[in-house]
């Protein structure tokens with residue numbers, strides 16, 4: 236199977252390791268990965284901040300970049316949700332792309348039909364289901380099932396898991412105090428689990444929560460799900 | 474009133490407030506989830522409620538005229554108020570005509586929305602709130618901070634102190650040895666209020682629903698104080714938003730299931746009072762219905778925004794909202810706080826003021842509110858829609874923001890430029906500070922470290938390793 240990787244702008248610039256992990260993981264599972272270089276930002280930040288007109292060219296670019304692919308895979312729940320939920324009103328082409336975009340765990344579980352991807356990651360891990368993956372995409376148990384099948388991994392329940400971490404794109408900038416208060420509660424909960432890795436399927440949330448963890452020099456690091464799934468006994472990720 | 478971020482800045486630092494809110498909202502949200510899970514047709518009820526409301530809103534004028542006819546036929550009088558000032562004028566005139574100078578009130582969002590109590594006070598008429606939580610707010614010279622539990626921001630100790638120091642000024646004082654036990658607090662309020670009920674000649678209420686076919690008004694409540702106000706006085710004046718009409722009694726079937734479960738997590742609310750015009754020798758001899766527009770027809774004209782008018786004021790969205798939980802209800806500077814306030818208030822009042830323009834941004838768009846809403850109002854959708862309006866109107870901060878978004882959009886639409894920028898950022902990564910200067914960015918790095926920039930962007934890795 237041949238798929239297009241939609242790496243997303245945040246991953247491209249700030250978290251390339253998530254993109255690399257996604258490529259390695261998919262290739263290990265026998266998938267041929269393309270990276271259409273014309274891709275850019277899906278337009279979510281502009282759209283959610285109220286700049287619909289400014290979103291439009293990015294929608295058009297994204298649609299063009301992924302023309303001809305039946306499966307477009309992205310390691311970002313919120314960008315997948317942007318395309319799936321908010322693209323259709325932008326026109327027929329945009330609506331056509333919507334069902335062809337898969338968030339990584341959807342692609343693994345629903346399209347490839349695997350939950351055990353042969354990963355090895357000997358750590359105590361807790362999982363934060365980001366709001367867009369949870370509510371807009373309805374990822375449900377997919378990420379947990381994938382994590383549970385990882386050899387050596389001990390999955391611990393995150394208290395208040397379904398509560399927003401407080402990132403919310405420009406929300407973190409426009410309402411910094413509330414955002415920080417929400418993030419503080421999220422990391423208090425995460426630290427209470429005794430895990431050494433806080434895992435998520437969306438690097439924008441991890442940017443926010445991970446930044447707070449680093450500021451506190453907490454014994455817990457934020458890591459994208461793809462990087463855990465990419466890790467094997469022969470080639471441990473980190 | 475300052476804009477939301479500024480008001481929230483203070484609230485977030487108030488530890489007592491945050492603890493009170495956290496405790497109260499988490500308790501009620503867990504209970505609600507259990508009460509809703511008991512029904513296997515919840516999704517169908519939610520959809521039915523949404524449809525009934527949408528259908529009614531589409532022909533609002535027809536239903537309201539039918540309501541007016543039915544209320545009049547039943548011996549009531551209907552008044553139409555275009556805005557708050559007109560509604561206040563009508564109510565004041567009606568109270569004056571009775572020769573009374575005090576009224577008892579059933580908890581009502583509509584009268585809060587128009588600032589009726591303040592207006593009556595200025596006209597020399599004392600309005601006594603009889604809902605327990607409203608009483609606490611009124612005695613404490615405070616403002617309500619929640620739709621259903623206006624004093625949610627107070628704990629029992631604070632309530633005891635308010636009762637002790639303030640009750641005597643308004644009527645029967647609280648006992649000197651009052652403790653903070655719920656039973657004692659409730660008893661003190663009961664005795665205090667009973668004197669008011671028995672004396673009052675005029676009652677003022679809102680309504681949860683108005684049934685067009687019979688001209689019947691409905692109030693659902695937990696305490697029974699509302700029922701006293703609705704039945705004991707000689708004159709009853711009900712001020713109700715025009716969106717509260719439902720066509721038939723049958724429609725109530727849906728809402729009388731979804732409302733109590735969503736709001737108080739009860740299978741059924743303890744008191745449901747219904748009144749239709751007047752009846753000789755039973756209840757008030759005079760009944761006035763003031764139908765309030767106050768921005769509602771403007772909201773109705775907005776295709777995306779109008780869904781906010783489906784709201785049945787259950788407050789479930791407040792109780793699950795992580796932003797409300799931290800910022801508290803007062804920060805919204807609106808009678809309707811929380812997610813529903815963030816979409817309803819800017820539609821009713823417009824977005825000209827700083828606070829109203831800030832409300833659509835008072836959300837992380839997490840979607841928890843949409844998930845619990847019993848009439849399926851897509852609150853995040855309306856928030857984004859209103860952000861568009863605010864961004865379009867320009868104003869403080871938004872002109873600069875628009876320019877920045879445009880510039881970023883240009884870069885993002887030119888991956889070559891984007892790649893160059895990423896490369897530069899990666900190359901200079903050792904020079905990047907952990908904290909950024911400037912307003913937006915400065916606030917971001919106040920509590921978070923920026924991640925270290927990677928050695929190379931993904932694009933470059935791909936080019937080197939896969940092409």
Ligand code: SF4
Nearest residue numbers: 784785787788790846
């Ligand atoms: S918006 Fe929905 S959840 Fe919120 S108060 Fe109204 S009906 Fe209840």
